[in-house]
Amino acid sequence: MRNWFKLISMAAVIITGALLIYGTHDMPAWGDPDSPANSHVSPRYITEATKKTATPNIVSAVLADYRSYDTLGESAVIFTASISCFFLLRRIRNKEDHND
Amino acid sequence: MTEYILAKYNYWIYVVLMMIGLYAMMGKRNLVKKLIGMNIFQTSIILLFVSTGVKKGGATVPILMHAGHEHGAQLIQVSDYLNPLPHVLMLTAIVVSIATTGVALATLILIYKRYHTLEEDEILAIRRESRAYKTPRILNPTD
Amino acid sequence: MIWQLDILLLIFIVVCAIAAINIKDLMGAVIILGAYSFFMCLLWTEMGAVDVAFTEASVGAGISTVLFIAAVNRTARRSKD
Numbered sequence: 001m002r003n004w005f006k007l008i009s010m011a012a013v014i015i016t017g018a019l020l021i022y023g024t025h026d027m028p029a030w031g032d033p034d035s036p037a038n039s040h041v042s043p044r045y046i047t048e049a050t051k052k053t054a055t056p057n058i059v060s061a062v063l064a065d066y067r068s069y070d071t072l073g074e075s076a077v078i079f080t081a082s083i084s085c086f087f088l089l090r091r092i093r094n095k096e097d098h099n100d
Numbered sequence: 101m102t103e104y105i106l107a108k109y110n111y112w113i114y115v116v117l118m119m120i121g122l123y124a125m126m127g128k129r130n131l132v133k134k135l136i137g138m139n140i141f142q143t144s145i146i147l148l149f150v151s152t153g154v155k156k157g158g159a160t161v162p163i164l165m166h167a168g169h170e171h172g173a174q175l176i177q178v179s180d181y182l183n184p185l186p187h188v189l190m191l192t193a194i195v196v197s198i199a200t201t202g203v204a205l206a207t208l209i210l211i212y213k214r215y216h217t218l219e220e221d222e223i224l225a226i227r228r229e230s231r232a233y234k235t236p237r238i239l240n241p242t243d
Numbered sequence: 244m245i246w247q248l249d250i251l252l253l254i255f256i257v258v259c260a261i262a263a264i265n266i267k268d269l270m271g272a273v274i275i276l277g278a279y280s281f282f283m284c285l286l287w288t289e290m291g292a293v294d295v296a297f298t299e300a301s302v303g304a305g306i307s308t309v310l311f312i313a314a315v316n317r318t319a320r321r322s323k324d
Contacts (some may be wrong), residue, residue: 001128002221011125019269021112029107031156033179038155042185050164050176055115058162058184059294063191074192081199088206093106117260124264130322132269132315137275139307140260143283157246161291162287182291190295194321198302198310205314219323227250 110151117144129220130210142197146190150220155185162187245289269322273311280304303314 002008038063045062065072117212121144162184164176208218215223259279266272281301287296 006127009123013119013123017115020115024108024111027111030110033130033155033157037184037214042183045184046178046181047176056164059187062184062188070192072188074195077196078199081203085206086204088210115258119262120260128264128324130324133264133322136272139276150287150295154290159302161293187292187295191298194298194302198307199304201307202310205310209317215271219320
């Protein structure tokens with residue numbers, strides 16, 4: 001039963017991997033400077049970030065200035081995770097106190 | 101043919117990593133092993149996105165060198181610096197992945213407190229048994 | 244971009260990933276996952292993504308390993324597969 005399940009999951013993984021490797025046929029060559037990801041939005045950031053935000057590090061400029069709402073949402077995610085961890089682990093300690 | 105392999109072998113290794121993570125999530129019975137597989141899966145996707153920002157041919161890290169100078173604007177060539185956009189997005193993704201890992205580990209500790217095992221088949225057997233005999237001795241909330 | 248270093252790091256990463264999901268001792272698997280994260284951090288430094296490498300070294304290899312070790316300490320250490 002267990003070996004059977006492992007065989008099925010291995011077959012599914014191999015088929016998915018083969019399909020994904022077939023899909024890389026259409027991707028641009030690795031490290032191509034003229035690929036679509038490198039030629040549309042980022043030239044504007046590279047040329048104008050220092051003029052507009054006075055920050056030499058472009059990653060910091062984009063993270064905290066152009067896309068600061070993104071960072072705000074990220075901190076909301078961290079806050080939710082920490083609150084849920086706090087409540088999940090706090091219930092255990094209460095139960096142990098009741099038992100003792 | 102050699103050129104094609106040299107242009108694509110990085111993507112193939114990322115797919116192999118992703119499939120190792122997927123196999124750990126599907127085939128392994130231990131819940132910590134499943135979580136390790138989830139981490140490997142997330143890291144391979146982040147690796148793929150970061151690698152789309154690579155430019156071959158002399159590009160350096162996206163930190164401007166002549167920022168303080170007056171004529172700094174004229175010196176900026178787009179092909180001299182890497183694409184900063186995937187770096188920013190994946191910075192967010194790494195922090196979100198640690199948040200999901202933390203919540204999953206807290207849930208794992210709760211599961212161990214209730215069932216005293218982390219193997220998926222044993223947990224399912226305990227649940228099936230307690231449902232068959234209508235004696236929720238392990239699922240009792242005051243336990 | 245040095246392609247020899249690139250291939251070496253990718254081989255190390257794949258070996259670490261396979262070892263991390265095949266070791267029966269969960270503490271060892273978690274430590275190998277930390278090594279995997281550090282190799283990933285080296286690979287990103289080599290690709291030029293220094294901010295991502297900083298974050299991965301502190302968050303992925305540091306805090307994540309500490310959380311995993313704390314959870315494995317509180318639960319079972321042996322695994323059946």
